[in-house]
Amino acid sequence: xxxxxxxxxxxxxxxxxxxxxxxxxxxxxxxxxxxxxxxxxxxxxxxxxxxxxxxxxxxxxxxxxxxxxxxxxxxxxxxxxxxxxxx
Numbered sequence: 606x607x608x609x610x611x612x613x614x615x616x617x618x619x620x621x622x623x624x625x626x627x628x629x630x631x632x633x634x635x636x637x638x639x640x641x642x643x644x645x646x647x648x649x650x651x652x653x654x655x656x657x658x659x660x661x662x663x664x665x666x667x668x669x670x671x672x673x674x675x676x677x678x679x680x681x682x683x684x685x686x687x688x689x690x691x692x
Contacts, residue, residue, distance in 0.1 A: 607638055619688075629674040630685050636667040637689060 607615070612635060616626055619634040643660045647653060671691075675682040686692065 607642065629670050630681065633667055633670050633685060634689065636663055639663055640667065
């Protein structure tokens with residue numbers, strides 16, 4: 606889980622407008638931050654299969670959000686990939 610302050614910082618960095626918390630860009634950014642934290646945890650705790658399953662679900666969820674954004678607005682999708690360094 607992300608700490609509240611860290612999550613707010615990620616949201617603020619990726620907002621489309623001032624009160625945005627649910628756009629695909631913000632959701633992908635928050636999920637990516639959670640994936641990064643969980644990946645660090647799994648490097649330390651290699652046999653934690655329950656968390657590994659959660660990580661796989663998060664990666665699939667991020668992929669779903671990215672596919673939605675690609676289908677709806679290709680330019681925003683490309684900008685997000687470049688900004689978050691995803692490929």
